[in-house]
Amino acid sequence: MKNAKKILCLLLAISMVFSFVACSKDKENVPSSSDNTNVKDKTNEDSKEDVKTVYPFKFTDDSGKELILEKVPEKIASGAPSITETVYAIGAQDKLVGVTEYCNYPEEAKQKEIIGGYTGPNVEKIIELGVDLYITDTIADDVKKTLNDAGVMVAVITAKNYNDIFAKIALIGEVLDKKQDSENLLESMKNRQEAALNAISGLKGKKVFHEVWHDPLMTSGPGTFIDEMIKMCGGENIAGDAESPYPEFSVEKLIERNPEVYLTADDGFKTVDDIKARTGYDQIDAIKNDRIYFLDADVISRPGPRIVEALELIAEAMHPEVFEGK
Structure with a gap:
């Protein structure tokens, strides 16, 4: 299994x-x-149901x-x-x-x-x-x-x-x-997007790392949806300057760049304790401060209607205090 x-x-x-x-x-x-002239124009709010x-x-x-x-x-x-x-x-x-x-x-x-x-x-x-x-x-x-x-x-x-x-x-x-x-x-x-971003507007951004795979360690780099959403939430993707969208990322570099928030997929294969037990991870602020977040892998990776939910999850991971009780 x-x-x-x-x-x-x-x-x-x-x-x-x-x-x-x-x-x-x-x-x-x-x-x-x-440039398609075959779609009817929406003339007023009362005719919304007629838009075909x-x-x-x-x-x-x-x-x-x-x-x-x-x-x-x-x-x-x-x-x-x-x-x-x-x-x-x-x-x-x-x-x-x-x-x-x-x-x-x-x-x-x-x-x-x-x-x-x-x-x-x-x-x-x-x-x-x-x-x-x-x-x-x-x-x-x-x-x-x-x-x-x-x-x-x-x-x-x-x-x-x-x-x-x-x-x-x-x-x-x-x-x-x-x-x-x-x-x-x-x-x-x-x-929903506007509400999430307004809720964290003006707050100090966080350094974020997103783990795509653990062996070898891979992350979301520039041009990915994750990278975009981290930036939209005012954060810094510590792999944002990588040379490819999904690069391998050394533990040494991870420790050096020291993320404050650690995101990964809730895939049922790893636990918080597994991540904490990795060699050298005890030097990372996100690990020391229990800022490890497991996100639904489908929600954060699919470019569809639930992408705003992914944005909300990332915003909440970066600023959990804002979303307490919501």
Whole structure:
């Protein structure tokens, strides 16, 4: 059982790295629907419920491909947990017929057909389910071609940074004719973000370290969602000057930079005592002052609707006194 957990943790760490690579791969191909004249304008607050996507709907995905939806998709499949969470959050789950084996939130998503996993999508299953739109964050060209040849449209939608997550939720809302629902969701997310950041505004920032993996020690470096959120909360990511997004980080450097807050995943494999017992860790302020925080690995790594919850968790870890009793 312990080895199985270790493998799952390692897969999570690897998936974070590949997720970042996927996010960065097509950085110049920014999807846009701003020039799309097929979406009705919101004329006033009273007509909010009438905001609909008008088809044919044209947009450019993150692979740089221009796509045209002739009508609202009837059957969709998701190739990433963040996309599955978005589909549920905007109320489009009735269209969702397939998800990956890692799509575990919300709980109802586990009841959907499995159409892929770490090795990629199950093309035969997707075709068998009659999927007309497959939304994913990354896909091999040959797999995309096979699906396209079978009549399945593939949309690559990948958030490249924290703010881009909001844009991608809006895009998915337009694609699935859930524009108003996505706008309502985004408004709620922005309100929560504003409340969290206002609560810690003006407070002294903290030096923070985020452990992605422990052997070898790996962390979240520049350009990652974690790095962005630490900075948004007024903190300093002590690995913010690393040369890669998820670098190995020596214990010697960790001790030298001496973080005040130590973040890691609540993966069920390690405990606070395990971390405290590591060689040299007794010299680190975060360890000496019991500032070790275990965060939900899915929440802090998925570029979807729960990213604001991740921001709240980081803000609370940096300034727990502000959030006591809340």
